[in-house]
Amino acid sequence: MNLYRRRLVDIDTSALRTLGARSGWVLESPDALRVGFGRCLLTLTLTDGLEGPLTGVDQLEEITVVGEPGPTGTGPTVFVTVPFDRRGDIHGWLPEHVVTQLSDGSTWLTSASDKDLDALVLCADVEPAQTHRTNAVIDRTFLPTPDGYARAVATAVDEMRHSDLQKVVLARRVAGQTERPIDPAAVAIRLHEREPACTLYAVPSRSEGRFIGASPELLVSCLDDAVTCHPLAGTVALPEGEDSLDYAKWLMGSEKNLFEHRVMVDDIVERLRDVCDDVRADLQPSIVTLRSVAHLGTWIQGKVSGETQATTPFELLRLLHPTAAVGGIPAQRAQEVISRLEPEPRGLYAGAVGWFDHLGNGEFWVAIRGMTLKDDRFSAWAGAGIVGESDPIAEREETKDKLASILAGLGGRAD
Numbered sequence: 001m002n003l004y005r006r007r008l009v010d011i012d013t014s015a016l017r018t019l020g021a022r023s024g025w026v027l028e029s030p031d032a033l034r035v036g037f038g039r040c041l042l043t044l045t046l047t048d049g050l051e052g053p054l055t056g057v058d059q060l061e062e063i064t065v066v067g068e069p070g071p072t073g074t075g076p077t078v079f080v081t082v083p084f085d086r087r088g089d090i091h092g093w094l095p096e097h098v099v100t101q102l103s104d105g106s107t108w109l110t111s112a113s114d115k116d117l118d119a120l121v122l123c124a125d126v127e128p129a130q131t132h133r134t135n136a137v138i139d140r141t142f143l144p145t146p147d148g149y150a151r152a153v154a155t156a157v158d159e160m161r162h163s164d165l166q167k168v169v170l171a172r173r174v175a176g177q178t179e180r181p182i183d184p185a186a187v188a189i190r191l192h193e194r195e196p197a198c199t200l201y202a203v204p205s206r207s208e209g210r211f212i213g214a215s216p217e218l219l220v221s222c223l224d225d226a227v228t229c230h231p232l233a234g235t236v237a238l239p240e241g242e243d244s245l246d247y248a249k250w251l252m253g254s255e256k257n258l259f260e261h262r263v264m265v266d267d268i269v270e271r272l273r274d275v276c277d278d279v280r281a282d283l284q285p286s287i288v289t290l291r292s293v294a295h296l297g298t299w300i301q302g303k304v305s306g307e308t309q310a311t312t313p314f315e316l317l318r319l320l321h322p323t324a325a326v327g328g329i330p331a332q333r334a335q336e337v338i339s340r341l342e343p344e345p346r347g348l349y350a351g352a353v354g355w356f357d358h359l360g361n362g363e364f365w366v367a368i369r370g371m372t373l374k375d376d377r378f379s380a381w382a383g384a385g386i387v388g389e390s391d392p393i394a395e396r397e398e399t400k401d402k403l404a405s406i407l408a409g410l411g412g413r414a415d
Contacts, residue, residue: 001041003076004114005067008099008107015126016099021188021212025079025095026202027355028192029218029363031103034355036079037122038096041112044078046090050318057314060094060358065110072223074100074108077355081203081211082364084322084346091204097122129185131193135410140176144343146396152341153384153392159337160388166263168328168337171346171383172399178410182373184210187409191369194291194408199365201353205372211348213370213406216290217297217325219352220316221363225304227276227316229268231325232288233385234261234296237401248287248294256389261285261296264324268300271319276302292405293398313362317352326350326366326383348372349381369406380406 016035020026024037042059046052065075077098082090097119101107111119144152149172156168184202191214192200198214205211218230234257236247251257265281272279279302288297327350328334348367356362371380382402384395 001063003063003065003110003112005065005070005075005108005110006116007068007070008109008116011099011101011107011120012123013101014128015123017189018129018185019123019126021129021185021202021210022183025093025204026188026200027079027353028200029365030197030199032073033101034077034098036077036093036095036098038112038119040093041096042078042094044090044092049083049088049090050086050321057312063358067114070108071102071106072359073357073361074102075110075357075359077110077357079203080352080354080356080364081348081367082317082321082352083348084326084350086321088351093204129183129189131186131189133186135178135180135182137176137407137410138179140174143173143175146400149399150392150396153386153390153395155341156337156386157388157390157392163333164330165333165337166329167260167324167385167387168334169324169326169350169383169385170338170341170395171350171381173344173349173379173381174403174407175377175379178376178378181376182378182410184212184373187371187373188212190409191406194405195369197288198290198369201365201367201370203353205374206347207372207374209372209374211353211367211370211372212409213367215353215365215368215370216288216295217366217368219323219354219364219366220313220320222304222313222316223361223363227272227302227304229272229300229320230297231264231268231300231323232295232297233264233325234258234285235293235384235398237293237398238289238291240292244289244294248289251287251294251296252285256387257296258285259389260385260387261298263329265298265300267324267329268320272300272302275305275315275319277305278303290405292401312360313354313356313364317364321352322350323366325385326368346381350383369402371406371409378410382406
């Protein structure tokens, strides 16, 4: 299969983002905007998830890229969704057209067509997203209820006192209906404007709708054999309009949050040492400030080992997912607690969204701070890391703050 790569001089990125959010694929990090659209040239479905063989990926070896040479990550791009359940179906799509715009402003088109117009004409008549119009939530249901979630936290804390469980992340969901059909592009743009430091994602969901969010957390990046992770754990709410400095100082001095963060970082470092050389983590976490919350974050870096050159982004996913940022420690024990205390499977929430190419490069972000959309219906999730010192009411309020930030994309709020 021949794909054609060329550099673009001018493109309407707003129309491109809108087109991708409504019916294609969007991944927009601070480093790059990637948008896929048009028909699918290749669809991958791994029915055994990360627990089975990674079959079908070898089809990418048949791709030949012709045209202009470009930087890493500007060629054929497979967009991927990974569910929270390691055994759940993994889906990947190779779109007919992919536009990649790097942080230096350079823009590249990789297409099944050797004519620019075939791709760009699809963006020409895109109806702009009406981001100024709110869409009031007229019905919503929490699962579990706020009180039910607090009870689940209390149960988990009690279990930690009588077992080897060190940390578990418990999530809750709000589902509802809006007064009119939801425009995925408007939601995506609102979320991106609220959290420009996060990675915007807009991809197909399992229910023929859309899965859209703004993730603050890089699960793993593998670019030219350089491996990077940026896990987050430890959270404080930031009241609107107030100086975040005092809250950041409190978070950096919170023993509960520092412990929650450190056990997660240590776990990831140990896993990466199986396949990477010279794995290093920042000695101290830094503050990641978002609009409504702040997190503790640590950069972890390594290099694919010379003895494991076959390591791919998928193999790194198999090694790391789910991290303690969305699961817990020990991993198996935490999974058992999550299955028992959460009333339903998570689906794509707390899984991963990302991309990879035929050269072994790829990036995946933790699929949090997002929602599924279909017509006038939505579902949004939020979770909190529970450790032995957790307060059930405080953890419930943390999830409320996170849900409120997500629902802002609809013009709603969480109680």
